[in-house]
Amino acid sequence: MKARRISIAVLFAGVVGAGFVAAFRSAALPEIAVSAGMAWLVFLMFVLALWDCFAIATRFMPYLSWLPQHRLPPWLHPIRSSFVVIAFMYGIVLGHFWP
Amino acid sequence: MATSGRSWDASRVARVAALGAAGLVLIGLIAWALFALRVPATCSYTLDWQAGGDASMQQDLFFAGQARQPRRAVAVQATLVVLLALVTVLLIYETIALSATNINWPITYYVRCFASSNPVAAGIGAASFCFLLGHLIWYPDSRD
Numbered sequence: 595m596k597a598r599r600i601s602i603a604v605l606f607a608g609v610v611g612a613g614f615v616a617a618f619r620s621a622a623l624p625e626i627a628v629s630a631g632m633a634w635l636v637f638l639m640f641v642l643a644l645w646d647c648f649a650i651a652t653r654f655m656p657y658l659s660w661l662p663q664h665r666l667p668p669w670l671h672p673i674r675s676s677f678v679v680i681a682f683m684y685g686i687v688l689g690h691f692w693p
Numbered sequence: 694m695a696t697s698g699r700s701w702d703a704s705r706v707a708r709v710a711a712l713g714a715a716g717l718v719l720i721g722l723i724a725w726a727l728f729a730l731r732v733p734a735t736c737s738y739t740l741d742w743q744a745g746g747d748a749s750m751q752q753d754l755f756f757a758g759q760a761r762q763p764r765r766a767v768a769v770q771a772t773l774v775v776l777l778a779l780v781t782v783l784l785i786y787e788t789i790a791l792s793a794t795n796i797n798w799p800i801t802y803y804v805r806c807f808a809s810s811n812p813v814a815a816g817i818g819a820a821s822f823c824f825l826l827g828h829l830i831w832y833p834d835s836r837d
């Protein structure tokens with residue numbers, strides 16, 4: 595089970611990274627490449643979520659998501675102080691959107 | 694920390710109430726922006742802002758303890774699928790719009806315009822958004 599999750603994570607990261615590299619090589623501007631890469635990442639998450647939707651409903655297919663909070667590795671437990679996460683995200687949002 | 698199940702202790706009530714309040718603030722801001730906000734004339738296609746990538750951070754992180762309630766888990770998962778599909782479409786639009794800003798305005802431009810004309814409201818909206826998403830990464834303790 596653990597090996598399967600790790601292999602899925604590595605495969606997912608590789609596919610996401612390949613998409614970002616392709617976007618940066620082909621896009622005229624970096625912001626276009628970032629947007630295209632994010633679209634690719636979210637699309638892959640959509641595919642995994644759709645798979646898991648059928649997996650949960652039918653109990654037939656394997657459950658693929660490794661991101662649900664109860665499956666995070668122990669070294670990520672300090673993140674439960676979610677206000678750190680909120681502050682981090684707030685910084686990203688402010689830095690990204692404020693002119 | 695109980696994130697699912699039937700027990701409703703005080704801390705869980707407080708967390709759910711805070712999330713509900715943040716959600717209401719976001720919905721209220723969206724409604725205000727749709728129906729009552731007067732967009733300044735300076736917000737137009739002619740503005741030459743630097744565009745950036747869209748920050749979409751949806752994660753499928755709802756599922757602590759959901760295995761005990763498969764029907765509810767399927768409903769939450771289906772909602773996530775719809776949400777991710779919507780975000781994918783929006784990001785594709787954002788990419789297309791960024792490649793030709795004179796034809797379509799990217800979504801980030803609208804957000805930046807709102808942040809420029811209404812910084813307080815935009816700050817409240819950003820805080821509510823981050824509060825909601827930040828809680829999705831809140832790790833449950835071993836009691837779950």
